[in-house]
Amino acid sequence: FSLTKLINVANSELADSLGNLASRCCGTALNPLQEFPALQPAEFTQLLQGEHAALLVEYVEALPEICYTHYKNYQFYKAVDAVIKVLHVANLFFETTKPWELRKNPEKQKELDVILHVTMETLRICGIVLQPIIPEMSKKLLDKLQIGSNCRSWQHCETPSWRLKGAIYETKHIQSGKFVLFQRIYEKKAKVERQVQVEKKKAQKKKVSV
Numbered sequence: 134f135s136l137t138k139l140i141n142v143a144n145s146e147l148a149d150s151l152g153n154l155a156s157r158c159c160g161t162a163l164n165p166l167q168e169f170p171a172l173q174p175a176e177f178t179q180l181l182q183g184e185h186a187a188l189l190v191e192y193v194e195a196l197p198e199i200c201y202t203h204y205k206n207y208q209f210y211k212a213v214d215a216v217i218k219v220l221h222v223a224n225l226f227f228e229t230t231k232p233w234e235l236r237k238n239p240e241k242q243k244e245l246d247v248i249l250h251v252t253m254e255t256l257r258i259c260g261i262v263l264q265p266i267i268p269e270m271s272k273k274l275l276d277k278l279q280i281g282s283n284c285r286s287w288q289h290c291e292t293p294s295w296r297l298k299g300a301i302y303e304t305k306h307i308q309s310g311k312f313v314l315f316q317r318i319y320e321k322k323a324k325v326e327r328q329v330q331v332e333k334k335k336a337q338k339k340k341v342s343v
Contacts, residue, residue: 146217150224151256151274153224154223154252155274155277156312156314157227158227158232158252159277159312162236163233164249166306167309168249168304168305168306168307169250169278169279169304170247170250170253171304172250172254172294172295173243176244176247177247180230180248180251186230188226189219189223189226189255190251190295192218192222194296196219196258196259196262197258197262199215200212200215200262203215204265213263213266216262216263220255223256226252232248253278253307254293254294254295256274256278258290258293260274261275261286274314277307277308277312279305279307279308
């Protein structure tokens with residue numbers, strides 16, 4: 134498994150699939166009030182009429198049990214693959230529902246809210262599931278969604294919000310401010326290389342002055 138392939142996988146799956154999805158649904162363009170919107174039951178039922186929404190809900194509901202089995206068998210890579218599949222479906226769902234179009238029409242706010250809710254709930258569950266693999270990134274994601282530290286154990290990912298009986302659907306605020314979940318590896322490498330060049334120039338100047 135080459136370093137180049139590892140970097141490509143990290144960039145495409147973490148930066149694009151997970152990071153970009155989180156940035157888009159949490160960004161001020163679609164979410165100016167910086168909220169984890171309440172789940173609107175009627176709009177959620179309507180949303181499920183769509184093929185991609187129904188598929189995403191199915192995948193999210195199955196994910197915890199699938200990953201628990203993989204972790205139990207020490208097959209961590211399979212758990213990661215399962216999460217990646219969910220993220221691919223989530224991104225397809227996000228693209229096909231076109232929340233940026235709904236944002237233009239105030240009368241479509243409830244429809245937009247349910248798309249944001251389902252997307253954020255997917256990210257919440259993926260964040261908890263990924264804690265054994267990428268703890269720092271998972272923490273950053275869950276912090277952004279304002280998920281309490283006492284609500285991050287495995288039991289908290291087993292039941293998605295839309296399956297909670299008698300739950301009170303309340304809008305909650307997310308963490309405000311610029312959010313970059315994952316910086317592409319080549320960008321970090323470039324910064325390090327630039328810093329090395331700066332240090333070399335400083336060292337050369339010192340030699341000349343001496």
